[in-house]
Amino acid sequence: xxxxxxxxxxxxxxxxxxxxxxxxxxxxxxxxxxxxxxxxxxxxxxxxxxxxxxxxxxxxxxxxxxxxxxxxxxxxxxxxxxxxxxxxxxxxxxxxxxxxxxxxxxxxxxxxxxxx
Amino acid sequence: xxxxxxxxxxxxxxxxxxxxxxxxxxxxxxxxxxxxxxxxxxxxxxxxxxxxxxxxxxxxxxxxxxxxxxxxxxxxxxxxxxxxxxxxxxxxxxxxxxxxxxxxxxxxxx
Numbered sequence: 001x002x003x004x005x006x007x008x009x010x011x012x013x014x015x016x017x018x019x020x021x022x023x024x025x026x027x028x029x030x031x032x033x034x035x036x037x038x039x040x041x042x043x044x045x046x047x048x049x050x051x052x053x054x055x056x057x058x059x060x061x062x063x064x065x066x067x068x069x070x071x072x073x074x075x076x077x078x079x080x081x082x083x084x085x086x087x088x089x090x091x092x093x094x095x096x097x098x099x100x101x102x103x104x105x106x107x108x109x110x111x112x113x114x115x116x
Numbered sequence: 117x118x119x120x121x122x123x124x125x126x127x128x129x130x131x132x133x134x135x136x137x138x139x140x141x142x143x144x145x146x147x148x149x150x151x152x153x154x155x156x157x158x159x160x161x162x163x164x165x166x167x168x169x170x171x172x173x174x175x176x177x178x179x180x181x182x183x184x185x186x187x188x189x190x191x192x193x194x195x196x197x198x199x200x201x202x203x204x205x206x207x208x209x210x211x212x213x214x215x216x217x218x219x220x221x222x223x224x225x226x
Binding site for chain 2 (some may be wrong): 090
């Protein structure tokens, strides 16, 4: 089954403790992206990747890191989490890497992160 | 810059009512337009799309027409069901950027 898999689904951590949220897709998609979803703010893009070893900042990249060493994986790293990073996070992928005008995004089921 | 504006929710309707969720956009180019739906506890999934002016996207009884003259892509359904309760996002894709509206929560009462 074609899917985007995120882990974990739920994560509670403390301020400053490094964490990684994993994302993997089995559709051979070139484009991958991370979003955070907050009430009243909708979806905001954190980072995206057009292909292996190519990553770019989205609208809210501060406090996050990503890497794209393999096509299928795109982990999100919080080196020193803070309470304002408490949110619902989504990974997504798409088959077009340039001018993604027509191909839809495929989303994972989300990771709910709480930083205390 | 490009933007998407959709009506604020929540929208509450009775089962079998007619649904319209408004979406308007601003874009410098010629974007593709999408509606995504998010059911409780799940990620977003594509509901329908349109890639050029006057195209109509449709799926699961939902429809939306790409109106370039009014820069709109309103979502409609003739008779909603309880199972349609979800959050709906309008989005555009243009110049390597995907922009989402803030989402509209829909409640359908039996």
